[in-house]
Amino acid sequence: MKGYPWFRMMWHAVDGLLVVSLGVLIYAGTWELATRNYLKGFSDAVVPSTDQPEQKVEAILAWMKNGPARRTTADSDSLSARDPQQTLNYSQLLQVCGTATNAFVNLSMSSGLEARRLLLLDQNQNAKHVVVEVLINGAWVVVDPSYRVMFRAQDGRLLTRMELKVPAIFRQATEPIPNYPQTYTYERPIHIHLRRIPWVGRYLRRAFNLVWPGWEEGINWTVLVERESFALVIVSGLLLCFGLAARLLLGLYGSRRLGVTRVRLRDQLVQAGATLFSYPK
Numbered sequence: 001m002k003g004y005p006w007f008r009m010m011w012h013a014v015d016g017l018l019v020v021s022l023g024v025l026i027y028a029g030t031w032e033l034a035t036r037n038y039l040k041g042f043s044d045a046v047v048p049s050t051d052q053p054e055q056k057v058e059a060i061l062a063w064m065k066n067g068p069a070r071r072t073t074a075d076s077d078s079l080s081a082r083d084p085q086q087t088l089n090y091s092q093l094l095q096v097c098g099t100a101t102n103a104f105v106n107l108s109m110s111s112g113l114e115a116r117r118l119l120l121l122d123q124n125q126n127a128k129h130v131v132v133e134v135l136i137n138g139a140w141v142v143v144d145p146s147y148r149v150m151f152r153a154q155d156g157r158l159l160t161r162m163e164l165k166v167p168a169i170f171r172q173a174t175e176p177i178p179n180y181p182q183t184y185t186y187e188r189p190i191h192i193h194l195r196r197i198p199w200v201g202r203y204l205r206r207a208f209n210l211v212w213p214g215w216e217e218g219i220n221w222t223v224l225v226e227r228e229s230f231a232l233v234i235v236s237g238l239l240l241c242f243g244l245a246a247r248l249l250l251g252l253y254g255s256r257r258l259g260v261t262r263v264r265l266r267d268q269l270v271q272a273g274a275t276l277f278s279y280p281k
Contacts, residue, residue, distance in 0.1 A: 004258055007250070014246045021239035028232035035229045038085060039110035047111040053136045054158070056111050057143055057150060060104060064094060065148040082228040097130045097146040102226045104132055104145035109223070116222040118142070118161060121188035125195055129184040133161065149177055161186050192221045 046063045047056045070091035073079065079086050081099050084106035093099035101117050108115040114135035119127045133140040141158035142151045151159040151173045164170045165186040174180040194204040208215045223230050 004254075007254055007258060011247075011250055011254075014243055014250060017239065018243040018247065021236050021243055025233065025236040025240055028229060028236050032227075032229040032233050035084065035227065036110070039106055042088060043107050043110040046107065049111070053113055053134065054150075056113055057108065057134055057136070060107050060111070061143070061145070061148045061150070064100070064104065064145060070094065080228065082226060082231075084227060095146070097144075100145040101130045101132055104143070105222055105226055108132075108134065114220070116140075116191060116220045117226060119190050119193055120184055120186060121190060121193075122183075123188075125188070127193060129181075131184075147177055147180060161189050165189075191216050192225060 046067075047059045051059060071089050072091050076090070076092040079090055079093055081087065081093070082102065084102060087093045087099045087103040088107065094103060105115050105117055116133050118131050118133050120129045120131065122128045130146075132143045132145055134143055136158060139158070139160055142161055142164055143149070144151070151164060153159055153163070153169065154172060159169065159173055164173065167185070170185060171182070174182065174184075194208075195201045197204065212218070224234060225231070
């Protein structure tokens with residue numbers, strides 16, 4: 001790479017990115033595995049594995065409402081809203097709609113349920129409440145973890161967000177719930193709040209809708225935005241893929257345009273292994 005210092009700097013920068021991203025991916029994978037094992041043990045203690053989906057939801061809500069004494073802290077701002085090990089164990093977090101949803105989603109998915117969070121927006125596109133949708137008998141029915149309830153019609157049937165969008169049905173379903181705010185309506189429900197992303201957030205939804213209609217329903221984005229360990233796995237994995245692609249493109253450019261002879265990564269590993277395990281003469 002002599003004579004091309006800029007190329008050498010870019011090459012080393014990409015190598016650094018690969019090393020860092022691989023290290024972070026290993027760390028994140030270990031963290032995510034530990035989190036999953038923790039949640040599995042937690043859900044096994046709370047939710048009977050033989051229960052039907054509706055019974056599992058009721059078991060989780062009953063635990064959230066009547067469970068054992070939880071931890072408290074004088075500095076609740078220091079707690080992580082995306083760490084299920086904290087949202088499941090601190091009473092302050094179980095009282096807030098966002099973190100109560102985090103606890104419910106992680107616990108329900110670990111018990112075999114399909115669940116996803118649902119944000120209710122006001123007219124200014126700000127989140128006014130967070131609830132959960134759970135797939136039961138082929139329908140995504142609405143659960144409110146912060147109020148520990150499943151919304152039902154007068155005949156006891158579980159309600160979907162499309163049904164709750166009807167004012168009369170919403171009013172009938174929420175009247176039995178003490179002090180339930182009637183402003184938590186369903187005119188503007190979304191699963192992921194892209195507007196919170198700085199600078200480009202307000203444009204992303206329009207772009208995704210244009211390129212991939214139905215993207216929000218096609219993938220369950222909940223674990224990505226509600227579990228820090230999983231999000232770190234995805235981000236570090238994407239960085240690693242980007243680094244590999246950049247290294248490949250740089251290598252092709254260097255060999256074809258600059259005449260730079262490069263040693264393939266595979267050959268470097270073979271040489272390193274041969275040096276490590278060879279006996280001195």
